[in-house]
Amino acid sequence: MLALFSGDRLLPSNVQFDESLRLALDSIRVENVSEFLDEARFPSGHDTRMRELARAKLEGRPVDVVVAFGPPSVHFCVENQSELFPGVPIVFAGVESVGARPDPSARITGVLSGFDAAATLRLALKLHPRTRQVYVVTDPLAAGAPEPLGAAGVRVPLHGLAASSPQQLGHALASIPENSLVIDLSSIGRGAGSTTSPRAELKRLSEASRSPIYGAFDPLVDYGYVGTVSVPLDEVGRAAAAMVRQVVSLEPGAPLPAVKVLEASPLLDWRQLKRWGVRSSRVPAGSVLRYKPPSFWRQHLLLVITTGALILLQSGLIIALVLQDRRRRRAEHEGRQRREELAHMTRIATMGELTASLAHEINQPLAAILSNAQAALRLLARDGASSEEIREILSDIAADDQRAGEVIRRMRSLLRKGEASPVAVDVNELVDDVASLVRGEMILQNISLALELAPDLPYVYGDRVQLQQVLLNLIVNALDAMKDAPGESRSVVIRTSAPASRSVEISVKDAGAGVPADRIGQIFEPFVTTKSQGLGLGLSICRSIIQAHGGRIGCTNNADRGCTFRFTLPAHEGAKA
């Protein structure tokens, strides 16, 4: 393959085209010879010399295909095809047209890549809506006739601006007013007709320009031009390469593929858009944006996704845990509340069973008070009553009144509904309190009550009312168990002891029927009862209360008769009764 370029070897357009062409042809093995016309450097008689050089170089080397890039090169190849490489197909590229329609017999095909000046102008005006006038830079020969733009149909006035070198262009640009737009249709940027590379200068002046400059040519976008509507050179290269592949794989004598026309598309420099403050919303869809820094997302997509996912996962986990914790707390709170309510209900029920006893306990001091008061009245009515006697009576009345009040206080505290309030509790005092509530009941039922309280017991820590409830419940159970027991054996023994140094045990022993052996393991379960009436909740509540206090409760049948319930509670640190 022979590739023939126009102009300088290092012309950016040549480099870019060459690179994309070679890249695209990488997969088929092509021996590639490149030549550069360099026609600008050697203007006169160069064609002849070039022909001779080419002929000399190609001597003995059959050429399968010729690629011509750029108008001078295409022109050269078409002119000399029959002489230099007769019958060898020519693939042209980098031209807008091939001028006169080539001879159909000539083996010529290629890609046409246009530059759409009118579209460029429309794009520029769209991106810079405040533009008042447009300056169109043309080569000096075409000065004053921005003819390709006449058809653009824009309302903004167009002015011609002739320049053949960056210097001339710089001068011209310095004098144009604000809110102008420059469209460079000249060949300055292409480097054609120049022996020096205009790149650095072009870049400098376009960056110094007060007006945005749009070019006619893809690589200009690299020089500080805002953009163009043309075909990107790499696309041209790829299209030409595809054509080359097609051509070399043809059977000899087969017709060449048709000329391909590439569509121009907007090509913009993102940095320039920023510089001129163009809003990205104005950029038409489908534009190629060069030098757009990859967004944070694009650059660290995996990291961002991973981090995001981790954070999400973590927050999800935290939220789940918080919710779970909250739900657990609520459930715990509700559970405690329900337990307390249930405990309260059973306390009321138990107290209900004891009403006769409680009435008795209050009635006794009331009876004593009445008799004492009436005795005192009689003594006073009689002459000679000693004040000593009266004082004694009154102090007895006061004591009895206090006693009645105490019973009511205990009763009220048991009936009270409220949150558990743990305090240090003297177990023996607890037993005395409860015993005073049930004593009347035991008299009524002809049951004797014996208290065997160990001295010097450690305190326990807990809610007095709940612990009283447990004891009360066990005693009432004991009384119920002895309903049908013979008279002489009807007794309840409440014993306190400290079986280990760190715990206190309270036991309630009755002489009733005992618990059937097959049920003794279940009596603390809810709704298990051995009574003919009763819900079977009392003992399950007792157990939940004792467990909540960190203690244990159990029941064993006695060797002789009845059973013994005992519960242990941990001793309260550092307190001694």
Place this chain on the structure above:
Amino acid sequence: MNATAGTVFVVDDEPSVRKSLGRLLEAAGFHVELFASAAEFLQRGVRDEIGCLLLDIQMPDLNGLELQGALEQVGRPLPIIFITGHGDIPTSVRAMKAGASDFLTKPVSDTDLLEAISRALRKARAESVGRAASREATRRLAMLTPREHEVLLHVLAGEMNKQIAGALGASEKTIKVHRGRVMHKMGVRSVAELVRLCERAGIHLA
């Protein structure tokens, strides 16, 4: 004998109630003895004296009704006034059937209590008088010879001397002598008096 003569035995396990009842009764002029339990009272025992029991029906050891039964057995029935904390009907019915003098509920008003006590003591005194009379009749009855006892039974049956002589196979004259001795020994002047006296001594007409 005045209205307050006699002893009120107060049996109540509740010290303050016992003490206050004692105070009230003493202030009203009664002679009072206090006991903490039925057993304590039974230990003291009751001789031939006038008195009544004021009893709490609910006591731990021996309750009021049981004490009532125990007194009945030793033949010393005293009028009993029951006091109860709650006057349930079955208990009060049982108490009254067993011969309770009165049944009061706590707290007791003093007028009710004192009336009940007076009534009980009156009854006790009456019983005491009756008991003394029958003791005398029994003593006199024991002085009769078996033959005189036989004659007495016929007299009590309302038979004439002639009929008695026929029944016992003795002369009418002999029966008349026996009859005179019986009337003398029993210390009565008329057959009507003799009948009343024998009833006291527990001899009932066939």
